[in-house]
Amino acid sequence: MSASTTAPSQADVPETPVVKPSSRARRAGRELLGSAPIFLILLVVLVAIAVRNPQGASPEYYLALLKRAAPLMLLAAGQIFVIVSGEFDLSVGALITAVVVGAAVITDGDPSLSYPAIGGLLVAGVAVGAINGVATTRLRVPSFLVTLGMALVISGGVLYNTGGAPSGTLPQNLRFFGREGIEGVPVIGELPYSVIVLVVLGSVCFWLMHRTNFGRQIFAVGGNARAAALSGTRVHAVKTLAFVISAVSAVVAGILVAGFGGLSNDAGAGYEFQAISAVVLGGAVLGGGRGSVLTAMAGALTLEALFTLLNLLRLPVELRFTVQGVIIIAAVAYASVRLRASA
Amino acid sequence: MTTPANTLRRFAGTGRGLVADSSALVFVVLGLLVAGSWALVGPSFLSYENILSIVQRSVALGIVAAGQTIVILVGSLDLSVAYLVSVTAVIASAIMQGDPALMLPAVAVCLAIGVIVGLTNGLIITKLRVNAFIATLGVALILRGVLNASVDNFTGSVPIEFQALAYASLGPVPYSIMLLAGVFAAGWFLLRYTRLGHHIYAVGGDEETARLSGIRSHRIIITSHVIVSLTAVLTGLFIVSRLRAGAPWVGPDGAYDLESIAAVVVGGTALAGGRGGVLGTLAGVFILALLDNVFNQLQVNPFIKDIVRGVIIVGAVAIYALGSRRRDG
Numbered sequence: 001m002s003a004s005t006t007a008p009s010q011a012d013v014p015e016t017p018v019v020k021p022s023s024r025a026r027r028a029g030r031e032l033l034g035s036a037p038i039f040l041i042l043l044v045v046l047v048a049i050a051v052r053n054p055q056g057a058s059p060e061y062y063l064a065l066l067k068r069a070a071p072l073m074l075l076a077a078g079q080i081f082v083i084v085s086g087e088f089d090l091s092v093g094a095l096i097t098a099v100v101v102g103a104a105v106i107t108d109g110d111p112s113l114s115y116p117a118i119g120g121l122l123v124a125g126v127a128v129g130a131i132n133g134v135a136t137t138r139l140r141v142p143s144f145l146v147t148l149g150m151a152l153v154i155s156g157g158v159l160y161n162t163g164g165a166p167s168g169t170l171p172q173n174l175r176f177f178g179r180e181g182i183e184g185v186p187v188i189g190e191l192p193y194s195v196i197v198l199v200v201l202g203s204v205c206f207w208l209m210h211r212t213n214f215g216r217q218i219f220a221v222g223g224n225a226r227a228a229a230l231s232g233t234r235v236h237a238v239k240t241l242a243f244v245i246s247a248v249s250a251v252v253a254g255i256l257v258a259g260f261g262g263l264s265n266d267a268g269a270g271y272e273f274q275a276i277s278a279v280v281l282g283g284a285v286l287g288g289g290r291g292s293v294l295t296a297m298a299g300a301l302t303l304e305a306l307f308t309l310l311n312l313l314r315l316p317v318e319l320r321f322t323v324q325g326v327i328i329i330a331a332v333a334y335a336s337v338r339l340r341a342s343a
Numbered sequence: 344m345t346t347p348a349n350t351l352r353r354f355a356g357t358g359r360g361l362v363a364d365s366s367a368l369v370f371v372v373l374g375l376l377v378a379g380s381w382a383l384v385g386p387s388f389l390s391y392e393n394i395l396s397i398v399q400r401s402v403a404l405g406i407v408a409a410g411q412t413i414v415i416l417v418g419s420l421d422l423s424v425a426y427l428v429s430v431t432a433v434i435a436s437a438i439m440q441g442d443p444a445l446m447l448p449a450v451a452v453c454l455a456i457g458v459i460v461g462l463t464n465g466l467i468i469t470k471l472r473v474n475a476f477i478a479t480l481g482v483a484l485i486l487r488g489v490l491n492a493s494v495d496n497f498t499g500s501v502p503i504e505f506q507a508l509a510y511a512s513l514g515p516v517p518y519s520i521m522l523l524a525g526v527f528a529a530g531w532f533l534l535r536y537t538r539l540g541h542h543i544y545a546v547g548g549d550e551e552t553a554r555l556s557g558i559r560s561h562r563i564i565i566t567s568h569v570i571v572s573l574t575a576v577l578t579g580l581f582i583v584s585r586l587r588a589g590a591p592w593v594g595p596d597g598a599y600d601l602e603s604i605a606a607v608v609v610g611g612t613a614l615a616g617g618r619g620g621v622l623g624t625l626a627g628v629f630i631l632a633l634l635d636n637v638f639n640q641l642q643v644n645p646f647i648k649d650i651v652r653g654v655i656i657v658g659a660v661a662i663y664a665l666g667s668r669r670r671d672g
Contacts, residue, residue, distance in 0.1 A: 088476075139661035142614045144476075148601060149653035156649030164646075273480060286474045322488025329481035333471035340472070 037334070038282050038298045045305045052312040059188045063195065067260075069304035070194040071096075071178075071253035075271060076278040076300040077205040077293050078249025081242040083279050084209070086222040086288025087136060087143035089243060092250035092275055094151035095128060096268025098158050099254025101166045104263050109169030117174065121251050128154070129247030133240025143243075151272070159265070166263050178259015194256045201252060205245070206293040218242060222288025277328045278303050283335060303327075368663070369611045369626040376630060380637045393636070395517070401632040402519045403578050403585075404602055405625060408610075409530045410574025411603040412624040416534070417567040418547040418616030419468060419475040424575040424603060425594035426486035427460055431579025432589030433490065436499035443502040453576050460486070461572030465565030483600065490591045497588040509585035519581065526574065530621035543567060547616030575599070605652070606631055609659045630655070 049065075050057030075092055082089040099121050106120065107113040132150055136143040181192035209215040217238045220228035229235045250271075257267050276286075282299030284291030306327070307320050381388045407424050414421050431453045438449035460482065467478040508518050534540035545553040546560045554560045578599065583589045604614075610627030612619025631652070638648050 135657060135661070139657070140664035141657055141660040144614065145605075145608060145660055146657055148605070149657035152649045152653030152656070156646045156651075156653065159649070160644055160646035273484075276477075276480075280477055286476060316492040318491035319488045321484040321491070325481040325484030325486075325488065328477050328484075329467055329471070329473055332473040332477045333467070336472035 037331075038295050038302060041281075042298055042302045042305065045302060045309055049305060049309050049312060052309065060190075063188050063190075063192065065305060065308055066198070066301070067181075067192040067194050068308075069301045070192075070198040071256045072271070072274055072278060072304055073198055073297045073300040074201060074249050074253045074256070075275040076282070076296040077202050078246040078253075079275040080279050080282070080284055080291050080293055080296040081205075081209065081218060081245045082143070083276070083284050083286060084222045084288055084291040085218050085239050085242040086225065087239060087242070088276070088286075089132065089147050089246040090144065090272045090276075091128065091132060091147040091150040091154060092246060092253075093268040093270060093272035094154040094158070095125065095247060095250040096254040096257055096271050097265065098154050098268075099125075099251050100170075100258040100261070100263060100267040101158050101162055101168075101265065103174055103255070103258055104166060104168035104170050105161065107168070107171050107174060109171050111171040111173045114171050114174040118255060121254070122248060125247040125251035126244055129244030130240060132247065133236075133243035136243070137236035137239050162265065164265070166265050168263070170258055170263055174255070175259040175262075178256040178261075194259065197252065197256065201249070202293065202297055205249075208245070209293050214238065214241065219289060222290075224289075274303060274324075275300070277324055280328050281331045283331075285335070286332075367611075367623075368666070369609065369623045369630070369659075372659070373626045373630055373633075376633055380633060384637060384640050388637075388640070395520075397629065397632050397636050398520055398523070399517065400635065401628045402523045403582055403597065404599065404606060404631070405523050405628040406526050406581065407571070407574045407578040407599050408603040408606040408624050408628050409526050409621050410571035412607045412610070412612055412619065412621045413530065413534070413543060414567045414571040415604070415607050415612055415614060416547045416616055416619060417543045417564055418550060419564060419567065420479065420604060420614070421464065421568065421571045421575075422476065422479040422600045423460065423464060423483040423486060424571065424578075425598065425600040426483050426490060427457065427572060427575040428579040428582065428594035428597070428599050429589075429591050430456065430486055430490055430594075431576045432583040432586070432593050433494055433498050433591055434589070435580055435583050436497075436501055436589035437494075439499060439501050439505065441500045441502050443504045446502065446505050450580065453580060454573065457572040457576035458569055460575075461569030462565065464572070465561075465568035468568070469561040469564050487595075494591050497590045500588045501583055506584050506587060508581060522577070522581065526577065527621055527625050534620055539563070539566065544617055547618075549617070602631070605656045609656060611659075611663055613663075614660075 046062070053061065055061065075096075079089055079092065102121055102124075103114075103117050106117040128150065132143070132147055135141055135146040139146075177193050177197060181190040181195075183190055185191045209218065217228065217233045220231070220233055221235050221238050225235050228238075250268075253271070254268065261267050278300035279291065279296045280286065280299070281302055282291065282295035282297070284296060303324065306323060310320050310323060311317070377389075387393060407428065411421060411424065434456065435449045435453050438452060439445045464475075464479050464482055467473050467482070468475050471478075473481075508522070511518055513521065534543065542553065542558050542563045545556070545558055546563045550560050553563075579589075579594070582593050582597075586593065606627040607619070607624050608614055608627070609630055610619065610623030610625070612623060634651060634655070635648065638645070638651075
């Protein structure tokens with residue numbers, strides 16, 4: 001047998017690993033099973049943190065955790081749109097780095113340029129997402145490769161512009177989103193701006209995905225693109241918009257990272273795989289059709305909380321990767337075993 | 344029917360007997376690139392030394408890309424190869440400690456680790472039904488954590504005898520090139536003439552159909568994962584013989600996971616599986632190495648290289664995808 005004999009049947013198959021369309025009952029069961037475990041795991045990790053933390057569990061401590069987790073939670077809220085539509089976005093890590101470095105280059109410490117810089121970066125994010133979406137849908141290149149290529153282009157561009165070492169300064173009024181907060185709030189002390197940004201944008205994402213027609217179309221496209229197209233959904237437009245949402249979430253996450261991380265050439269390194277891990281922990285299925293903004297964000301918070309717990313247990317910091325690896329395999333294995341059992 | 348892709352495809356049709364036609368195009372691209380580079384760089388580009396240097400630069404990536412081709416053909420992929428390369432380099436060097444007598448045990452241990460990692464990936468994907476992306480990313484993270492928690496610098500050393508793999512040659516042909524040629528010849532033979540090879544295409548084309556026609560698809564997928572892990576081990580052994588000692592960053596620094604996937608798809612193998620072959624991948628590896636070489640000679644800013652690389656990966660796959668749509672329509 002030669003490879004060419006199987007060629008025609010391959011041509012119209014979607015490029016990402018295909019998940020077989022499931023019945024309505026299966027999906028309903030999956031949504032219940034998929035959302036419950038992650039909140040339970042999150043609760044267990046948060047309690048474990050309280051037990052291990054010598055200072056005890058204060059509201060401030062958990063708020064600081066939420067502040068740290070905000071960029072990843074926003075990324076997960078954006079990535080879930082792309083994953084549910086049946087694609088991947090691996091360009092977000094490079095985009096975060098580009099935002100951090102780009103903000104420093106554009107403003108060079110000049111506070112009056114901060115807001116124009118943020119506006120410009122958001123526009124650039126929309127452009128990146130649109131290119132990812134158009135290349136995936138029109139050029140029919142698997143999104144895995146499109147967004148990987150985009151990551152190479154972005155990080156090459158960043159390194160070319162900085163010559164390997166970033167220069168420029170981040171103005172205080174740009175960093176304040178990731179750093180500062182509203183002082184003097186009762187009970188919790190300081191309310192970080194990043195948490196406000198997280199709640200507002202997270203709510204917008206939740207509304208978009210679970211309360212609008214566009215959201216329903218994303219699930220339809222990810223569940224079965226051909227059926228969605230036949231019932232009048234503009235598949236290309238819906239997928240492209242999903243990529244734009246993911247890219248914009250990366251720009252916002254990048255501004256928060258610039259706030260508490262500061263200027264560095266690897267500010268965004270690894271975020272793309274963490275975002276996908278978080279989404280998968282939240283019960284989303286690679287291949288599309290299943291997922292939720294709330295559980296994806298819970299997955300991101302769980303990941304960050306686990307890293308905190310590892311620190312408290314004084315384990316080598318490198319072992320966080322091992323833990324991340326084990327739990328994403330376990331989460332997906334659990335989901336597919338339950339799916340089969342309920343079928 | 345008059346798209347550039349089709350014109351090129353027809354032009355490349357003569358190679359159809361030797362390679363799967365979806366990857367014939369890549370040889371045309373490689374030829375055009377060689378011609379273009381020769382025009383840009385000058386006659387020194389086609390000198391024996393320069394060609395040898397391009398081929399030698401392709402060895403490390405090429406070996407693991409051959410394995411990656413097989414696992415992509417079967418409809419899977421492997422993101423754990425980069426850390427397996429590191430694990431191999433570190434363990435080989437730590438066991439050998441410069442002692443030639445320990446070369447064989449070290450190689451045996453590394454191959455055994457490769458089999459275990461490949462089995463693990465394959466079993467997680469088939470028995471636990473975990474998406475290959477997540478399964479191999481997860482195994483990569485596990486390896487990364489364990490590796491970085493145990494070593495943080497060069498460890499041990501390999502004896503002169505082992506360094507021969509990277510530095511010595513038989514007559515005018517370096518051992519490293521013989522290794523590369525051997526791996527690709529084996530991969531080509533496996534896919535073209537063995538039952539396993541045919542089953543790999545069948546499972547990658549449509550797993551359900553393959554299973555219904557009596558192929559044990561799980562076994563084929565697991566075997567393919569063992570093969571790609573073994574090629575990652577070979578790449579690790581080659582790298583440690585070149586560096587003389589193993590360090591935990593050699594795999595991720597070479598980005599062997601994503602680079603090998605890039606070489607495979609630039610070589611015309613479909614990421615969805617079932618279509619392509621190792622010879623296309625070899626051309627894909629040469630294309631990436633040749634670009635490196637030309638950019639170095641022209642002293643182009645190294646970071647531009649990443650940009651061009653990204654555009655080439657997406658562009659190549661777009662041409663294949665658009666070409667195959669026209670042909671089918």
